[in-house]
Amino acid sequence: MLEGIDGAGTTSQQQFLCEHLSSSGFATYKTAExxxxxxxxxxxxxxxxxxxxxxxxxxxxxxxADRAEHLEREILPSVAxxxxxxxxxxxxxxxxxxxxxxxxxxxxxxxNAHFPxxxxxxxxxxxVEVAARRRAKRNQSSEIFEVDAFQQEVAxxxxxxxxxxxxxxNPTLFLDxxxxxxxxxxxxxxxxxxxxxxxxxxxxxxxxRDRENR
Numbered sequence: 153m154l155e156g157i158d159g160a161g162t163t164s165q166q167q168f169l170c171e172h173l174s175s176s177g178f179a180t181y182k183t184a185e186x187x188x189x190x191x192x193x194x195x196x197x198x199x200x201x202x203x204x205x206x207x208x209x210x211x212x213x214x215x216x217a218d219r220a221e222h223l224e225r226e227i228l229p230s231v232a233x234x235x236x237x238x239x240x241x242x243x244x245x246x247x248x249x250x251x252x253x254x255x256x257x258x259x260x261x262x263x264n265a266h267f268p269x270x271x272x273x274x275x276x277x278x279x280v281e282v283a284a285r286r287r288a289k290r291n292q293s294s295e296i297f298e299v300d301a302f303q304q305e306v307a308x309x310x311x312x313x314x315x316x317x318x319x320x321x322n323p324t325l326f327l328d329x330x331x332x333x334x335x336x337x338x339x340x341x342x343x344x345x346x347x348x349x350x351x352x353x354x355x356x357x358x359x360x361r362d363r364e365n366r
Contacts, residue, residue, distance in 0.1 A: 153242040155314065156276030157307050158298050159283030160329050161336060165276070166240045168337050169344065173236055178348065181230040183222070184240035191218040199297065209259065212250035216263035219243070223267060236348060243267055244275070244317060248310035249297060269322050272347045274340065275314040276329035280304045323347065 154162040154169075163184070170182045186192035186199075195214050197203050206214070219242070230237050243264045250260045280303050287298060297306070318324035325343045329336055 153239045153244075153270040153273045154276065155241060155244045155273055155310070156278070156329060157248075157280065157283050157303055157310055159286040160276035160278055161286070161333070162240050162276055164333065165336055165340055166238055168333075169340055170238050172337075172341060173238070173348070179233070179235045181226070181235045181237045183226055183230075183237065185222060185242060185245070186215065186218050187222050187226070189218065189221055189225070191221060208250065208253035208255050211253070212246065212255045212260050213263060215246050215250065219246075219264070219267060228268075239270075242270060242273070244273065244310065244313050247313040248306050252302060252305045252309055253297075271323060272344065273314070273317065273322065273324045274343055275311070275324060275326050276336075277311060277326050278328070278330040280307050282330050283307075 154166055156162045166182060166184070170180045173180045186195040191214055194203075195211070195218060198206050198211060198214075227237050227239065246260055246264055247257070251257050280300065283303065284300055297303070314324060314326070327336065327339050327343060331339075
């Protein structure tokens with residue numbers, strides 16, 4: 153899973169990583185949250201300001217509902233098919249954004265408590281000012297959360313939750329996303345490939361044991 157504030161570069165680096173993995177012979181599945189399914193589309197409309205504002209708690213529950221559907225319909229079946237799933241945003245994003253919006257941490261954590269832990273989470277760390285300059289270059293309409301003061305608090309909470317995530321033993325690595333695209337891409341590959349190699353070796357060993365036990 154790739155995590156980071158708006159403008160951190162997770163979306164463009166996700167595209168690069170999937171292309172790199174595919175060219176290296178790995179079957180991949182690229183996806184993101186919010187999804188393009190009905191609940192995810194509703195969330196995106198809210199984020200773009202196209203609908204009357206939802207309460208922060210209601211939006212937090214919508215993110216959890218979209219995630220539940222995402223897992224059941226896309227992520228878990230892709231993993232079962234042997235694909236490497238590369239997802240742009242997951243639980244950490246909810247812990248950061250929804251709590252900054254005013255939802256108690258306990259409520260957000262409870263709504264996401266039963267979702268599986270990713271094999272690896274990469275947190276894209278960079279200053280809010282850098283992310284703001286990158287967003288300004290997009291020539292796209294801003295979303296409701298893309299306000300500097302809000303993003304400053306999101307960044308603080310995001311990093312805190314990523315560190316807590318790692319401290320609890322969840323595989324988490326930190327990437328300096330303030331550098332240029334190629335430098336970040338190189339970092340990303342260095343961080344991700346060992347985990348994928350280990351996963352492939354473990355899977356091969358398990359399949360070998362299964363054959364021996366038949």
